[in-house]
Amino acid sequence: MSVTSLDTAENFQNFIRTPVLTVVHFSADWAEQCKQVTEVLKELAKLPEVQSSGSKIAICDAEKLSEVSLQYKIDSVPTVILFRNGAQVDRVDGADAAQISSKVKAQSANKTALGDVAPVKLEDRLKALINRHDVMVFMKGNRDQPRCGFSKTLIQILNGTGVSYDTFDILTDEEVRQGLKEYSDWPTYPQLYVKGELIGGLDIIKELQSNGELEATLKP
Numbered sequence: 001m002s003v004t005s006l007d008t009a010e011n012f013q014n015f016i017r018t019p020v021l022t023v024v025h026f027s028a029d030w031a032e033q034c035k036q037v038t039e040v041l042k043e044l045a046k047l048p049e050v051q052s053s054g055s056k057i058a059i060c061d062a063e064k065l066s067e068v069s070l071q072y073k074i075d076s077v078p079t080v081i082l083f084r085n086g087a088q089v090d091r092v093d094g095a096d097a098a099q100i101s102s103k104v105k106a107q108s109a110n111k112t113a114l115g116d117v118a119p120v121k122l123e124d125r126l127k128a129l130i131n132r133h134d135v136m137v138f139m140k141g142n143r144d145q146p147r148c149g150f151s152k153t154l155i156q157i158l159n160g161t162g163v164s165y166d167t168f169d170i171l172t173d174e175e176v177r178q179g180l181k182e183y184s185d186w187p188t189y190p191q192l193y194v195k196g197e198l199i200g201g202l203d204i205i206k207e208l209q210s211n212g213e214l215e216a217t218l219k220p
């Protein structure tokens with residue numbers, strides 16, 4: 001599922017008028033924090049539990065849709081509002097990634113149009129995330145904006161190999177950040193997985209690179 005863009009008040013009304021959860025990010029191009037919130041929402045949109053609930057995520061320009069912004073009392077950007085059946089069910093004012101993440105997950109997992117469903121178990125979520133791509137990197141930030149030196153170096157090494165990979169920003173999800181450490185018995189990030197198997201962190205990848213074994217490890 002991708003993140004849709006809402007350009008008119010009519011698009012906005014049509015978008016939220018559904019029994020499934022809809023999430024709207026009231027944003028502005030000039031606000032740096034809005035870019036971070038958009039990244040958080042893009043990661044949320046990829047989560048198996050969010051996808052399977054049919055939840056939809058959109059961004060709108062708060063200034064362009066000024067009447068809508070007035071109606072929902074958008075005092076500042078970023079603001080994220082969660083709707084169901086056209087009605088606001090929850091909201092987060094400000095760039096609070098942890099709150100946005102937990103509210104979207106709670107609302108999309110527990111109250112779908114089909115009635116209450118059991119929340120997805122953390123272990124199942126972790127397995128699904130680890131297997132989202134043949135080469136999966138759990139890191140701080142993303143490939144365009146790593147938020148830690150170790151993650152940044154790993155991305156530089158991976159980019160040098162030309163191999164295709166996907167990333168997950170553990171700073172957007174405290175449950176995954178702590179849960180994966182325990183699940184894989186590996187206390188730090190970055191963590192690199194190939195076909196669902198943990199290869200290791202930056203030190204291991206550097207070692208594989210200097211032994212000339214990295215490319216073979218990434219393409220088993």
Ligand SMILES: N[C@@H](CCC(=O)N[C@@H](CS)C(=O)NCC(=O)O)C(=O)O
Pocket residue numbers: 140148150177187188189190200201202203204
């Ligand atoms: N020697 C480690 C370095 C990675 C590291 O020390 N990461 C720290 C700081 S970014 C970490 O993830 N700490 C746990 C946490 O932040 O949850 C490696 O090879 O990957």
